[in-house]
Amino acid sequence: MDIEKHKPTSDKGFFENLKPVTIPFEEGILQTLKAGDLISLTGVLFTGRDQTHRRLVALLDEGRDLPVNLQGQLLYYVGPSPAKEGQVIGAAGPTTSYRMDAYTPRLLELGLKGTLGKGSRSMPVREAMIKHGAVYFATVGGAGALLSKSIIKSELVAFEDAGPEALFRFEVENFPAVVINDLEGNDYYEMVTAERLGVKYEKTI
Amino acid sequence: MKTVQSSEITAAVKKLAMSASCDLEPDILDAILAARDREKSPLAKNALDMLVTNANIASREQIPVCQDTGIGVVFVSIGQEVFVEGNLEEAIQEGIRAGYADGFLRKSVCDPVTRKNTGTNVPAVIHLEMVPGNMLRIGFLPKGCGSENMSGLVMLPPSAGIPGVEEYVVQKVKDAGSNPCPPVVVGVGLGGTFEKAALLAKRSLMRPLGNPNPDPGVAEIEERILQRINREGQGVMGWGGVNTAMAVHMETYPTHIASLPVAVNIQCHAHRHKEIEL
Numbered sequence: 360m361d362i363e364k365h366k367p368t369s370d371k372g373f374f375e376n377l378k379p380v381t382i383p384f385e386e387g388i389l390q391t392l393k394a395g396d397l398i399s400l401t402g403v404l405f406t407g408r409d410q411t412h413r414r415l416v417a418l419l420d421e422g423r424d425l426p427v428n429l430q431g432q433l434l435y436y437v438g439p440s441p442a443k444e445g446q447v448i449g450a451a452g453p454t455t456s457y458r459m460d461a462y463t464p465r466l467l468e469l470g471l472k473g474t475l476g477k478g479s480r481s482m483p484v485r486e487a488m489i490k491h492g493a494v495y496f497a498t499v500g501g502a503g504a505l506l507s508k509s510i511i512k513s514e515l516v517a518f519e520d521a522g523p524e525a526l527f528r529f530e531v532e533n534f535p536a537v538v539i540n541d542l543e544g545n546d547y548y549e550m551v552t553a554e555r556l557g558v559k560y561e562k563t564i
Numbered sequence: 565m566k567t568v569q570s571s572e573i574t575a576a577v578k579k580l581a582m583s584a585s586c587d588l589e590p591d592i593l594d595a596i597l598a599a600r601d602r603e604k605s606p607l608a609k610n611a612l613d614m615l616v617t618n619a620n621i622a623s624r625e626q627i628p629v630c631q632d633t634g635i636g637v638v639f640v641s642i643g644q645e646v647f648v649e650g651n652l653e654e655a656i657q658e659g660i661r662a663g664y665a666d667g668f669l670r671k672s673v674c675d676p677v678t679r680k681n682t683g684t685n686v687p688a689v690i691h692l693e694m695v696p697g698n699m700l701r702i703g704f705l706p707k708g709c710g711s712e713n714m715s716g717l718v719m720l721p722p723s724a725g726i727p728g729v730e731e732y733v734v735q736k737v738k739d740a741g742s743n744p745c746p747p748v749v750v751g752v753g754l755g756g757t758f759e760k761a762a763l764l765a766k767r768s769l770m771r772p773l774g775n776p777n778p779d780p781g782v783a784e785i786e787e788r789i790l791q792r793i794n795r796e797g798q799g800v801m802g803w804g805g806v807n808t809a810m811a812v813h814m815e816t817y818p819t820h821i822a823s824l825p826v827a828v829n830i831q832c833h834a835h836r837h838k839e840i841e842l
């Protein structure tokens with residue numbers, strides 16, 4: 360590949376002028392985040408996708424404890440590719456969030472404060488986020504090799520037999536994201552649509 | 565008659581699987597660069613920049629471009645004068661299995677009923693086609709399902725005509741929103757029957773970007789749909805701008821007088837496709 364020709368216009372690109380956010384979330388920080396804000400996440404998060412959610416909710420249905428305490432946490436929708444010798448993790452970009460919509464309100468009830476993926480969320484999830492004071496972020500889909508560089512530690516927590524759908528604990532540093540749904544019910548995708556149509560943005564919720 | 569050993573096929577498919585996941589082809593890289601140069605929205609431009617950096621890191625360090633290394637779709641064109649020593653289908657599946665294991669690629673294939681992961685990324689979906697000659701051509705398209713899930717098929721009444729076809733394709737991409745990781749490549753199959761249209765749409769994704777359909781009438785439709793999609797302005801990742809799609813590929817086939825099947829197969833910017841000849 361011709362690396363010179365494909366040089367990015369800026370070495371940092373997305374990583375400039377981002378608002379730093381530590382996770383798990385500190386008291387009061389979520390109120391300061393607005394839809395469309397570019398943020399950079401540093402700290403600890405948990406991962407989960409389709410089967411992870413199915414199993415978590417099955418445990419709740421059986422009245423059993425979850426393998427992690429989700430209180431105040433951020434859940435990243437990702438199924439990483441396996442790490443090679445010497446790597447923290449393989450590629451680890453976001454997966455499409457709507458597939459988790461059926462399960463998300465249950466987890467928000469437990470005190471989960473944020474989710475991170477790509478694509479828009481259903482109305483019931485958006486309502487549940489407002490009710491429980493939670494936010495939703497998106498990051499760049501299909502940039503899993505680059506995003507893996509912001510993951511400095513990875514640890515398997517539960518559901519090992521689910522392969523890429525296991526639950527991991529990641530330590531991340533300067534992980535870039537965009538605020539899609541804030542505490543006030545704004546939706547960044549809808550704001551983009553309003554701007555394109557040249558109409559005033561009105562909240563749909 | 566030319567003889568090809570099944571072990572050669574396994575080795576070739578393994579290599580295809582590993583390199584397709586980490587090294588994007590020049591056509592898609594050029595399309596992403598062209599999109600970046602066109603882009604006005606700062607956030608979308610940044611995201612496109614990230615994709616360029618991502619492709620560089622993936623190729624340099626042999627990390628998959630995207631963690632979703634897909635379910636394998638394999639197009640085999642086998643010359644009538646080719647004799648395969650051994651089992652062709654097993655040889656291909658074995659190549660996929662080995663490539664996904666040794667390449668540290670994600671195993672994303674599961675049973676549709678139990679949802680249990682097969683753990684090997686096999687079986688791949690194989691499309692066999694007999695062609696004249698003595699070549700064996702294998703095309704590999706690992707398909708991520710963020711984009712695959714946004715695909716669709718409709719059996720339009722012939723009265724809907726080309727305007728109806730265009731409307732359906734544009735609406736499909738619009739409904740997909742940011743789910744399939746735009747900027748996307750849109751594969752369209754027009755005509756044939758229910759299953760033929762879907763296969764045409766998938767196969768159109770193997771056509772290198774920058775090559776319109778050789779039929780000028782169809783090429784015109786491709787261009788018109790592309791312009792309309794990009795006027796919708798969802799843009800890269802749904803964050804605005806002028807790059808929702810990088811290309812529209814349409815393949816056609818004669819259809820029944822009562823029918824107008826249209827299939828739309830959406831492909832993401834992590835458009836991994838590779839082909840070899842044995």
Ligand code: SF4
Pocket residue numbers: 452453454500501502630631632633707708709710711743744745832833834
């Ligand atoms: S849609 Fe494509 S780029 Fe996006 S996560 Fe899936 S495979 Fe990767």
